[in-house]
Amino acid sequence: MIPLLDLKAQYASIKSEIDAAVLGVLASGQYTLGDEVASFEREFADYCGVRHAVAVNTGTSALHLSLLAAGIGSGDEVITVPFTFVATASAICYTGARPVFVDVEPQTLTIDPAQVEAKITSRTKAIIPVHLYGQMADMDALSAIAERYGIAIIEDACQAHGAEYKGRRAGSIGLSGCFSFYPGKNLGACGEAGMAVTNDDDQAHAMRMLRDWGQAQRYHHALKGFNYRMDAIQGAILRVKLRHIEDWTERRRAHASRYTGLLEAMADLTTPVETIGRRHVYHVYAIRSRGRDRLRQALAEQGVQSGLHYPIPVHLQQAHADLAYREGDFPVSETAAREVLSLPIYPEMSAPQLEAVVEAMESAYVE
Known part of the structure; x- marks a missing residue:
């Protein structure tokens, strides 16, 4: 049998590195967030060419928090595509906003910018292009539309780790970029994990608070937040894999x-x-x-x-x-x-x- 993907083969190729990283976390006693996750955030931000990376528990959470931090909420509309994994639309719904779909381009199967403008209303607050299968959408055209109407772009880069558009990495062009580290991804955890990246200081600050019960200081809850923190073991494993x-x-x-x-x-x-x-x-x-x-x-x-x-x-x-x-x-x-x-x-x-x-x-x- 030739498998669709072979996670056992990947583990075998870097087993000693992974095992040492996991044992290091177990010995440290830091099992949620902590030094390994903070180091992975810095390294992944550098990889994407952005200032901030906020580690979370899934790619869906990265999308959800990116939208919330951008001010998306009840009654708003977010334009995206129907040819994607359901999480793209679900994250929009979690905020109380409504997904508004446009079709994809026949060749790339990424969002068709020519159809976006006709769907923009006074309620439109963001566009989520999905960088499908590992190739980025037409970001020049989308950025021009977003700038013209004053709306945000949240990149769904959950399948596009390391993909580039005119020399810029996935996640570095919109207000936020969202990544999944589900095991089968190009950069996959040994469990669930995700990341939101941004160059916007306020966006990063809000997402960091939202992922950890809305607190910037322990027991001081400024926002209605969530438990979306990344496990330290996943952060350590992903640091190893990022090198490869x-x-x-x-x-x-x-x-x-x-x-x-x-x-x-x-x-x-x-x-x-x-x-x-x-x-x-x-x-x-x-x-x-x-x-x-x-x-x-x-x-x-x-x-x-x-x-x-x-x-x-x-x-x-x-x-x-x-x-x-x-x-x-x-x-x-x-x-x-x-x-x-x-x-x-x-x-x-x-x-x-x-x-x-x-x-x-x-x-x-x-x-």
Whole structure:
């Protein structure tokens, strides 16, 4: 079986470093926030090219706190896309605001800036572009719109650790950038963790208070806050992994290039495109095929795992039926949901494994 990702292989490659980091935390007695988390915040901020990083327990929490710190609340609207993981919309709803969807671009599957302006109202307070699969959205166009209307950009960079737009790292362009360190991410914890980054001092201060029960000083609660703190063990593990992320990213990019070279001639198959001026970090290598479901079944029969990111757009999820969107409202997202298939890709993947995936693809198309 060729897995979609192999977390055991990653652990094995840096086992001694991870084990030492975890044991160091256990010996320290600092298990929540503490020195390891503070050090990781500084190092991740440097990696992203920003002044502040605020460690939290999940990427969803990073989105939630970024919105709250930006003043988003009940009655407000936030523009985003339906072709994303449901957490993007859920974080908006947590604040009492309403998600307002626009469709994605056909090639990148990131937010289509040409559709954003028509959805802006007096209630619009922010835009959340989702840097999907490891490639950033068109930030120049979005920034121009946000500046024109005086609204914030909160980057959902949960799949885009180290991705770049014209030399600037994901998370460094908007008011805040939000990252998930869920285990399967390009930079993944051994459990749940997240981060919000910003260059805005007030935004950072508010998020630090909100993640820890709204207190800047113990037992002095200035805000209605949350328990969104990062565990120290996760901070220590992520510090180790951050030292390896650029090497891992280049391996992902090499695998993606090899996939594209071997697959691009196959009929009824579209391979991912890295847009000029953007650095794609290939959290997911997502192909598109009108025969997606048949192809996925054929791959499984040959021992190749694949994934669906994402089979049902958020606007068609039962949980968000209250938004009153209907099938047909976002045709690009809906078509992508029927066609996208994620192939195995991870830094430790071997050349023979990758070639076996391609051979399985070719066999599936011949059958």
